[in-house]
Amino acid sequence: MPDSADTVLRETLSDVLHGAGVAGGVSSLTRLTGGASRETWHFIVGGEPFILQRQRPGTPRDMHVEVAVLEAAYAAGVPVAEVVTSSRGMETNPLGEPFMVVRAVEGETIARKILRDDTFGSARPQLAAQIGRAMAQIHRIDHASIDGLEGEDQVAKYVQLMDESGQAHPAFEIAFRWLEANRPAPRDWCLVHGDFRLGNVIVGNDGLRAVLDWELAHVGNPAEDLGWMCVRAWRFGGSKPVAGVGDYEQLLNAYEAESGVRIEERELRWWELLGTVKWGLMCISQSAYHLNGVVRSHELAAIGRRVCENEYDALMTIRELSAGAR
Template structure:
């Protein structure tokens, strides 16, 4: 089944709501929004017979053999609303065991106005007040989420063993994770914090990007697809993970400090998580996001969803490796010059292929992708992807300049440790043949991570890490 047209979907939902409310409702506008591969999301504007305009969101699973998680999401949204969590109101829902005007699973919800783009939230003047209240609001909201009675949301999966959960969720990526993340995973395994007082409902993806923000603060908590049962500090750690600070200098989503978050949580929850536990879950989030970067790249490489954005995300695992080494105290933030601003270097193939060199051709391509002439007539979505493409070209340029030198240096380091390649290095760490506490092993891992990050994103070396 293809994705149904927005007008037809909206008309059926309008008819359903008109019947339940006993008043005529028409559709003023409807459109399909960008969404994941398995779900369709529609925005529609309805008009009641009284003239009241009502914007709504419809989430649907047209092609799935099951409900795509919508039934569980509906249960969680209703329970969250009862617990005082700001969430969209479910106006109508259809599954396979009751009224279903679409013929496939769906949720119709009220539209909540707000901003979800992190860089706007962190920088725009309109959100100054929201930024001041954000951390305390999040502490209180998370405490309310964690108070939800799990009996209201039966059937949720449970994350009893966090490390085992990573292996279960991402088996291929877990076995192939790079050395910096292997080192971090071993530290997590050896330094588990005391468990929280109880397992509870965990949002699973509570962060900037999944929160709607208005001038007063958090207007709604969105995207409950990863909800599960687990340790409540998982949500706090995910919110504080460096990946979700978007360049901000403060640990909680770039907007505040850990003690403010923990104090606000304690006031609502009646207990205060230890900061050591919070930092453990922050490092866990770094490892998890590093694995998800590999999952995203695999979607492109496996042909599931060919996308330059997904391909680019694969190289971002170097950022997560570096963050893990920061947490382990093996590196410190520092400003590092971009190789592309240095001497262009010499391509050994220049003599054969002539001028311009491969690196110079890539530079011309990057300049074209970023040019005003290229950007002027593009839609915002295509403009974003051309910027991503320009960044990918820069990654390839840096690798063309540094790759041969770095490969020789890495091979020499690994040879001194008695291993042949990166896979053997990681296997040696896992088996215990290589000691992750050995300074020579750590120095080799640090040097390789630095080489990967210098190619992927040299600006990242200087990002604050409070």
């Protein structure tokens, strides 16, 4: 039975959608598992499925930047959910906290299923090229037209996060030295998704259907997205580097075909190494939520022991790239 708070949300939401031209009244409003910064709801209007995301109070980053990015991505032909309405630009927000409503995209997000279920057998061989094309589409969006996007040197950013963690990881220090000594030639900065990986995409039997989770979008080097995609954690046990199912060449060729920009494997792998260190530092942060008592969770605690997976991958990658350079 829905409680009264849900009834209020359902009625308010119906009014908001009616104002946005989606008439018929909200039904089947269901709370989905959300992240720490927002709550997510699924509902139906006129037989069509929609998703509501509403920011939790006190969240540092404003959802309105993400809405602007998502709208620009949709207009640029990137496979993303269509924003139907949001609190961006509203004078008074009837839902209290910043929100957006998007059309739900049908498909699977769970990496294990995408990598192993028969349903996705025809999707897997296409995925790397589809991802490369989508990244190229994102990178040519005019980022200057979107207010509030940040950009900073990624090595400096993660050196700082390392220091703030209060932990010592000699393997990551080796990686930082190597990254500084082997920086690729700079590229023009562009809109970077920032968390484009398996787990943040919706896949159907025809392959990539939507790129999700634009919270970390920023301005930076285009190769950052390609490298992050290939971090071993996002292969979820798959044997190939791109989302566990594709080769570097498939990704890089599709990216070049769509953008006219050639990124070589060695440059991508510099960013993959940075992404490996980044995920290692994110593991430290997640276990710190438990250790600092923000949330008590054995799952978060155990993530602290996944840091060494990334130390291992970082050192292995440096060994491979150093051998290749001789």
